Amino acid sequence: xxxxxxxxxxxxxxxxxxxxxxxxxxxxxxxxxxxxxxxxxxxxxxxxxxxxxxxxxxxxxxxxxxxxxxxxxxxxxxxxxxxxxxxxxxxxxxxxxxxxxxxxxxxxxxxxxxxxxxxxxxxxxxxxxxxxxxxxxxxxxxxxxxxxxxxxxxxxxxxxxxx
Amino acid sequence: xxxxxxxxxxxxxxxxxxxxxxxxxxxxxxxxxxxxxxxxxxxxxxxxxxxxxxxxxxxxxxxxxxxxxxxxxxxxxxxxxxxxxxxxxxxxxxxxxxxxxxxxxxxxxxxxxxxxxxxxxxxxxxxxxxxxxxxxxxxxxxxxxxxxxxxxxxxxxxxxxxxxxxxxxxxxxxxxxxxxxxxxxxxxxxxxxxxxxxxxxxxxxxxxxxxxxxxxxxxxxxxxxxxxxxxxxxxxxxxxxxxxxxxxxxxxxxxxxxxxxxxxxxxxxxxxxxxxxxxxxxxxxxxxxxxxxxxxxxxxxxxxxxxxxxxxxxxxxxxxxxxxxxxxxxxxxxxxxxxxxxxxxxxxxxxxxxxxxxxxxxxxxxxxxxxxxxxxxxxxxxxxxxxxxxxxxxxxxxxxxxxxxxxxxxxxxxxxxxxxxxxxxxxxxxxxxxxxxxxxxxxxxxxxxxxxxxxxxxxxxxxxxxxxxxxxxxxxxxxxxxxxxxxxxxxxxxxxxxxxxxxxxxxxxxx
Ligand SMILES: Cc1cc2nc3c(=O)[nH]c(=O)nc-3n(C[C@H](O)[C@H](O)[C@H](O)COP(=O)(O)O)c2cc1C
Ligand code: SF4
Ligand code: FES
Numbered sequence: 001x002x003x004x005x006x007x008x009x010x011x012x013x014x015x016x017x018x019x020x021x022x023x024x025x026x027x028x029x030x031x032x033x034x035x036x037x038x039x040x041x042x043x044x045x046x047x048x049x050x051x052x053x054x055x056x057x058x059x060x061x062x063x064x065x066x067x068x069x070x071x072x073x074x075x076x077x078x079x080x081x082x083x084x085x086x087x088x089x090x091x092x093x094x095x096x097x098x099x100x101x102x103x104x105x106x107x108x109x110x111x112x113x114x115x116x117x118x119x120x121x122x123x124x125x126x127x128x129x130x131x132x133x134x135x136x137x138x139x140x141x142x143x144x145x146x147x148x149x150x151x152x153x154x155x156x157x158x159x160x161x162x163x
Numbered sequence: 164x165x166x167x168x169x170x171x172x173x174x175x176x177x178x179x180x181x182x183x184x185x186x187x188x189x190x191x192x193x194x195x196x197x198x199x200x201x202x203x204x205x206x207x208x209x210x211x212x213x214x215x216x217x218x219x220x221x222x223x224x225x226x227x228x229x230x231x232x233x234x235x236x237x238x239x240x241x242x243x244x245x246x247x248x249x250x251x252x253x254x255x256x257x258x259x260x261x262x263x264x265x266x267x268x269x270x271x272x273x274x275x276x277x278x279x280x281x282x283x284x285x286x287x288x289x290x291x292x293x294x295x296x297x298x299x300x301x302x303x304x305x306x307x308x309x310x311x312x313x314x315x316x317x318x319x320x321x322x323x324x325x326x327x328x329x330x331x332x333x334x335x336x337x338x339x340x341x342x343x344x345x346x347x348x349x350x351x352x353x354x355x356x357x358x359x360x361x362x363x364x365x366x367x368x369x370x371x372x373x374x375x376x377x378x379x380x381x382x383x384x385x386x387x388x389x390x391x392x393x394x395x396x397x398x399x400x401x402x403x404x405x406x407x408x409x410x411x412x413x414x415x416x417x418x419x420x421x422x423x424x425x426x427x428x429x430x431x432x433x434x435x436x437x438x439x440x441x442x443x444x445x446x447x448x449x450x451x452x453x454x455x456x457x458x459x460x461x462x463x464x465x466x467x468x469x470x471x472x473x474x475x476x477x478x479x480x481x482x483x484x485x486x487x488x489x490x491x492x493x494x495x496x497x498x499x500x501x502x503x504x505x506x507x508x509x510x511x512x513x514x515x516x517x518x519x520x521x522x523x524x525x526x527x528x529x530x531x532x533x534x535x536x537x538x539x540x541x542x543x544x545x546x547x548x549x550x551x552x553x554x555x556x557x558x559x560x561x562x563x564x565x566x567x568x569x570x571x572x573x574x575x576x577x578x579x580x581x582x583x584x585x586x587x588x589x590x591x592x593x594x595x596x597x598x599x600x601x602x603x604x605x606x607x608x609x610x611x612x613x614x615x616x617x618x619x620x621x622x623x624x625x626x627x628x629x630x631x632x633x634x635x636x637x638x639x640x641x642x643x644x645x646x647x648x649x650x651x652x653x654x655x656x657x658x659x660x661x662x663x664x665x666x667x668x669x670x671x672x673x674x
Contacts, residue, residue, distance in 0.1 A: 024444050024445045027444075027446055028426065066449075067429070067602075085549060085581045089584070125393075126178050128353070
């Protein structure tokens, strides 16, 4: 759906093997898996545990501690809205309300067409041109509700062109 | 002759459309057969002007901004490529723009001038001169130079950097580490990001010097995952620094070694706290460790470790090159050198302002910032990130130095200034402080983990006008408990913004 490959135990193992020699390898491994497949499948946990000689509980504890890691498949695009103070001072609360209403999802939810997963973020470092939104690796500044709608419609049209 | 045109590539310029602007300029040049070269420079940090397009002329670099794609045809028509444009977006010589001209840029002297990932550009502007100098000195001489500079950690706690390095130098060990704290989680801060995106070799150089000072051969930059542009540029710069011999096993042909790697965080504010950061680097949950032992003695993987903020390490090349005394000649009292302040939120001219310590907050917000973006009355200012107090107008004349801020119960932290106009509901801001702590607490101690949840509930009851007096008393009590009973500054400082709202904006808790 998201254009990312479907995970298999072999592909997961390849990501683990490429990084497990590093000191403190767990976060790099989790990033690599999530970057490649969009999330960290629950089935990967014992595989990682075996490679690093750690228990499943330890690995799971790490995944659940960090906001960035997710354990289920996201939509085609991840859209983050900054909730931190500089963005608040420029109207991000209204922007959040608009986004949730127009996409008809709450934070951590994915739209019914599985296009967009909405997430909160606390500062993108674009605080002088707030409010800020991140879509994939692109950051957008001075995002009004109207600009938000334009960004979203651009995403959905592009996705259609791909099909 | 080919005209050089600069279009910045930092996060904010990109967020305001710099890529499309660069592409359109290239297209227009092609159709007109104009000989131009587009250079993707870093940002000057004049963010209200981004994308700020600069054209190199015999007289200097002429600026135009903020440029939108739709402006370009008319700009080219008006003589953009000749740099002689009479145009509403024309700004004249960039170096003469008061916002920039009135700064004292030591750390950010190169920012926005060069292509950030070009080693040649860096060398042309005094790059690696500090490292060259450090290679001629012994450990103690390097550490002494840092001590003379008076540099205090720019990450928030303001601990003297020279003393930290001395501790690591004195700790005998086979392996030591330099860890750069690039977590920059505070709202309203972007100076670390700008270093990494606009002048990354300066950070590489600072870390290599730190390595030489304390005999550490491995460095890690712990970078937050919220900064994809910094991640890409920093990695590219590291790769090129290796290729050019400024990293690796033979630094500038000296036979000395320093390796450097970027590690990504994963969206946890608490991982900016140094011990939590080390846990995270080790591959664990970011739970705060009790101190002592200090990381300088038992740090990463149990080894002596320097943990410094990006700005602290970025100040090091200047100090080594120009001397600690030169650096210390800026500033006031015990706050020496320059402080890169970051002006954000509801501000007309937001951006990065590097000044010697001692200017006042009001000068920053009025002279540089030009007041609010909305044009409405300024009501409150939060300085020092989400754990910093909200300052009312009576405190805006406080000088920007660590001790003066502490004297009014505020913190400078990482130098972030977030402005709010009079539409702000301070009750809502107080609630958010507690809510942020609920989301970001590492969970190790009760006052922080449970206290913040109770804090949100109590504030909700106050805002709903339930038993207001009793609940206000309860909130005051809860804040005291968190301040006194928390293991680290997350729980220990979350009450600061809340208490400042109770004290200076009580009417907003009475609606
Ligand atoms: C909750 C919390 C968050 C912090 N976040 C950061 C951060 O994002 N960046 C940073 O450099 N220091 C941060 N610090 C301060 C670090 O613990 C540490 O003091 C600093 O990295 C030391 O470097 P310095 O001496 O160069 O300032 C934080 C501290 C706390 C308690
Ligand atoms: S104060 Fe909060 S963040 Fe700090 S150690 Fe305690 S629970 Fe963790
Ligand atoms: S507060 Fe939203 S980008 Fe920094």
